Every structure is written in structure tokens, then in C-alpha cells.
Amino acid sequence: MKCPNCGMDIVIATHLCPHCGYAHDFDGSIEPRREIPEPWEITPEKSRKRREKRERAASTWARSRAGRGAQEAAYVRDDRVREQDAVKHGSADEDVPERLWAFTRNLVLASLILCAALLFAASAFYLTGAYFELDGRYTSSYAYWMLPELRLLDTIFGAACIPIALTVITAFAQLRRGKRSGRGMLVFAAVLFCIVRFAYDVALTAAFDLGSELLSSIGDWLIPVVLYAVFVQLIIRKNPAFNVGTGT
Known part of the structure; x- marks a missing residue:
């Protein structure tokens, strides 16, 4: 109590x-x-049914809204999953051309290193006359004793190959850092090599009266050099991997 x-x-x-x-x-x-009565139980008799109807409609609306919210959440989750899949597949598709451009860039840079190595090797061969040793018929000392003019021309050509190789290395360094000035350095190296090699062939023809035989073989080295220079220039121009920056 x-x-x-x-x-x-x-x-x-x-x-x-x-x-x-x-x-x-x-x-x-x-x-x-005493148990707690329902809201409509404490309502007067004349409005109890109306109050009960409103309460039940409100509870039904709340349950339906909760169901729609769960369904909308499922739709949003599905949309996010689809967006993530699209981004994943899209990024994978976008990576293919990027990898291709990176591969061609590395290929061009590797070819420049190879060109510089070949120029240094040519310089060593012509300065020492080692290409006679490879032929096996004459030694370099005997050939140069018999043809002193050849020794002079080989020395000049071999010495000229060194600055050309250094120019190619400079072009490699510029292109590797993304500077467009490397294109000009590469063109300069190609033109300089063609001039030096053509002058060497003309001097040999004039010194030893070789006629047109030597000059007719100019296309054997001129055409590959020109094609290589043009092809590399096109790749550098079109490849966005070389457009990291600009330089002078």
C-alpha cells in the first residue's frame, strides 16, 4: 500500500x-x-475509431517508408558497385595505350644508346684501323704504310664520330627528361653524320680514283639513317610520354 x-x-x-x-x-x-491504455482507448467514443484509423495509417506509412529506404539503399549500393566496376574496367582500358606509349618511349631511348655505342665503336675502328684486322687480308700497319692518305682520312672520320656520339647522348638526356630540345639535337646529329660520311666517301673516291663505285653505295647507309631519324621524330612528336616539359 x-x-x-x-x-x-x-x-x-x-x-x-x-x-x-x-x-x-x-x-x-x-x-x-493498471496496464497503460492504447491512445484510442483514452479517446472519447465518438472519435475513437477515427483516432485508431489515423494511428494505424501512421504506423503503416512508417513501415512502408522503412521498406522504401532499405530498397533505395540497396539501389544506391548496386549503383556504387556498378560505378566501381566501370571505373576499374575503364582504368584498365586506359592503361593499355599508356603502357604502349611508355614502351615506344623506352624503345626510342634504347635505340639512341645503341646509336651512340655504334658511333664510339666506329670511332675506335677507324682511329686504330681495326677493320683491317677483321678483314684478315692485311694488317692496319701494312695498309697505312702503303696508303698514308687512307690513314689521314680514317683518323679524321674516326675523330668526327666522337662529337656526333656525344650529341646523340645529349639528345638522349634531353628526351629522357622530357625536353623537346632533344629532337633538334637528334636531327643535328643525323645531319652531321651524313655530311661527315659523305665527305669521307668523296675524299676516298678522289684520293684513290675509285670512280662511281663508292659513291653508288651511299644509299646503303644514307637511306637507313634518314628513315631512322624521321621515324624517331614522328614517335617523339606523337608520343605524350615525351611531352613532360619543354626546354630550350
Whole structure:
């Protein structure tokens, strides 16, 4: 029962309230609790059905909204998955031309290193006359003793190959850093080599009266050099991997 003074529940038989000390005979009985009524149960009879209908409609709307929210979340999740797949496949497709351009760039740079190595090797062969040793019929000392003019021409041509090789290396360094000035250096090296080699052939023809035999073989080295220079220039111009920066 409840204390008449403080309203607290007294669940033991006593003559004093343990909470406030109020003198009263308490028997320790507990009053039955009434269940909490529904909202429409406390509404007057004339509007109870209308209140019940509104409450049930609101709960139905809340459940349907929760279902639509879950469905929309599933749609959003599916859209995100599709977008991620599209980005993944798109990036994979975009990587193919990038790898191709990078491969052609590395191929051009490797060819420049090969050209520089061949020029240094040619310089060593012509300065020392080692190409006679490869032929096997004459030694370089005997050939140069018999043909002193050849020794002079070989020395000039071999010495001229060194700055051409250094120019190719400079072009390699410029292109590797993405500077467009490497294109001009490469063209300069190709033109300089053609001039030096053509002058060497003309000098040999004039010195040893070789006629047109030597000059007719100019196309054997001129055509490959020109084709290589033009092909490399086209690759450098079209390849975006070489367009990292500009230089003068």
C-alpha cells in the first residue's frame, strides 16, 4: 500500500513509514497496477475509431517508408558497385595505350644508346684501323704504310664520330627528361653524320680514283639513317610520354 504522507509504496507490515516516518498501520499489500491504455482507448467514443484509423495509417506509412529506404539503399549500393566496376574496367582500358606509349618511349631511348655505342665503336675502328684486322687480308700497319692518305682520312672520320656520339647522348638526356630540345639535337646529329660520311666517301673516291663505285653505295647507309631519324621524330612528336616539359 502507499503511504498517505509521501506516496511511497510500503511492501512490509509496519506502523511507521520507512521513508518519511509517518505513523500509520501498513499491512504490506501491493495495489494492482493498471496496464497503460492504447491512445484510442483514452479517446472519447465518438472519435475513437477515427483516432485508431489515423494511428494505424501512421504506423503503416512508417513501415512502408522503412521498406522504401532499405530498397533505395540497396539501389544506391548496386549503383556504387556498378560505378566501381566501370571505373576499374575503364582504368584498365586506359592503361593499355599508356603502357604502349611508355614502351615506344623506352624503345626510342634504347635505340639512341645503341646509336651512340655504334658511333664510339666506329670511332675506335677507324682511329686504330681495326677493320683491317677483321678483314684478315692485311694488317692496319701494312695498309697505312702503303696508303698514308687512307690513314689521314680514317683518323679524321674516326675523330668526327666522337662529337656526333656525344650529341646523340645529349639528345638522349634531353628526351629522357622530357625536353623537346632533344629532337633538334637528334636531327643535328643525323645531319652531321651524313655530311661527315659523305665527305669521307668523296675524299676516298678522289684520293684513290675509285670512280662511281663508292659513291653508288651511299644509299646503303644514307637511306637507313634518314628513315631512322624521321621515324624517331614522328614517335617523339606523337608520343605524350615525351611531352613532360619543354626546354630550350
